[in-house]
Amino acid sequence: MRTIPIDLGPRSYDVRVGTGLRQGVGPFLGERGEVSSAAVVSDSNVAAIYADDVLGSLRAANLPAGLVTFPAGEQHKHLSTCSDLYDALFALKPPLDRSSVIVALGGGVPGDVAGFIAATLLRGIRFVQVPTTLLADVDASVGGKTGIDHPAGKNLIGAFHQPAGVLIDVETLSTLPPEQLRSGLAECVKHAVIRDATLLDFIEDQAEALLDCQAQAMGELIARNVEIKAAVVSADERETGLRAILNYGHTFGHAIEAAAGYGNLTHGAAVGLGMVAANRVAVSRGWLDASVAGRIETVLARLDLPTRRAGLEVDDLHHRMLHDKKTRGGRIKFLLPVGLGQVRIVDDLTREEIRDGISYLTAS
């Protein structure tokens, strides 16, 4: 087991990466002290596979524990789901109190929803994350972002609420659909490009073992990615500066993901395409060596992630980027790599550069 400390002053916590950690939730809370009860919040899919393991470990640690679930799917990351969850949580016996702990079990959606519930229940109680997807392991589980969607946009309602701990159980990835595994791998490539060239070496070397979900390679990958994200988040908890570099690939990527329609393209696949487009602009500006851009494309392809996509409409994507919640006064923010391990934030891309980046993706 590896432990990565997340340094956030009074809100510091540890991320643990290992095998079988879903059965260690009870002992983990036992170490905390002053825990009166626990409520596991999960979606219907994940609960069916792993809830019993987690509940069993809580009860073995003599903690009263309840389970509350909601239907799986991004479309349920909504205020009405929270309303149902509050009802179910307040009906638990013994009643939750300020010493209770929420256990967020599942991928990005259960993590975001359960975290938001914890942030707002009794004006904020502790929560522990037990992510079960690679994307949640390396991204959502670090940083304290919780929230739900609104018809006006994703994650528009939420809170920054740091977990009391994160237990990443590599074994849970064995039940993950392959495209979801690849989606997480794309975010790992992103971390490598923005902060750590040696991580790209590792991903290249271990590509097969990673696609095969081998525990040792996967544990190492997750730990290294958590360290990168932790360093960025520690330096900028509330996303006022440095944390923006995590959006590399995301400006183009969000637009591509949204245009594809929910469920037709994974988040990671869209971000991978977004990185390719951003790299193209960076190469055209003379900021990035073409050989580095080529190497990134090769890694993505090796991980079975798309590097081209037919049918993208430039005007539609440009319009979507203009209306992204991170766009201010018509100036769209982009992250452009200037080498492996380093990116630059810009908001001066011309319409022609944006068009060129997208067109590049559609070239066969």
Add this chain to the structure above:
Amino acid sequence: MRTIPIDLGPRSYDVRVGTGLRQGVGPFLGERGEVSSAAVVSDSNVAAIYADDVLGSLRAANLPAGLVTFPAGEQHKHLSTCSDLYDALFALKPPLDRSSVIVALGGGVPGDVAGFIAATLLRGIRFVQVPTTLLADVDASVGGKTGIDHPAGKNLIGAFHQPAGVLIDVETLSTLPPEQLRSGLAECVKHAVIRDATLLDFIEDQAEALLDCQAQAMGELIARNVEIKAAVVSADERETGLRAILNYGHTFGHAIEAAAGYGNLTHGAAVGLGMVAANRVAVSRGWLDASVAGRIETVLARLDLPTRRAGLEVDDLHHRMLHDKKTRGGRIKFLLPVGLGQVRIVDDLTREEIRDGISYLTAS
């Protein structure tokens, strides 16, 4: 104008007390810098009287400003109201962003609801409180407690979210129903008993001016009470210790208020009765001088607040106290005064003492 600094480290802010401050919201935000727009959140009653003044001052300061309201009344302090408010807020033009500010205009309910909206909109944006009731001025406006009710209990959903500033406009009290003014005065008596004997002298001296809502006496009263609450909250922001002393009169009081049914007894009137009951127990224990208890009753009576109430049912009230959210493991917390300006937290009241405290209130 008086300014009381609230010392909460990086979350510090000022409370200003004066006349006409509702028209100073625009200039106040102008001083902050980096404010992109403002949204006034209020209830239907208060908005009808004061929204134009606030919106006018925002627009005069060249800030885009919108108004969003919900129906007045504690029964609307509910998640479904928040759902409507999110919809209305996300429909504003220009769209709110992380540099936008929510202006919470009104009494306790609008303050709690608007504060919770600010705590959860875009993962938390700044908000300014413009309270319009004496209770909100001296209680809810200091401390960062925001929240909404759930059928399982009051304020069960919420967040600690400190405002960027509080502008208390004494003039707004002129439109307050007399019983609501007296409700706020009861909380002022509470503050005097728990922390500041000289404040009780002031209330006794100025009782007539206060009941008449004279600006100078009222401004002085509010400022002194804000200082007391600020000192307590600064020492215990998240309510883990000292802040509990603010619950003097509230254990009996909440039960009496709930038993009376919504709208039949003001919060302050119930808390006043709760203080009388707690004093009775303290006197019986030999902790409080009977003359001090008598003096507190006289002050309450002078402020037209009840000190006796017919028809209280001991078993019903005891049951309600046992199920209060602050009760742990069947041990009910009480605050007993041990002199003017000092209270002690206890959880060892016998059933007989509780019965005696309540019976005392029903004696004619």
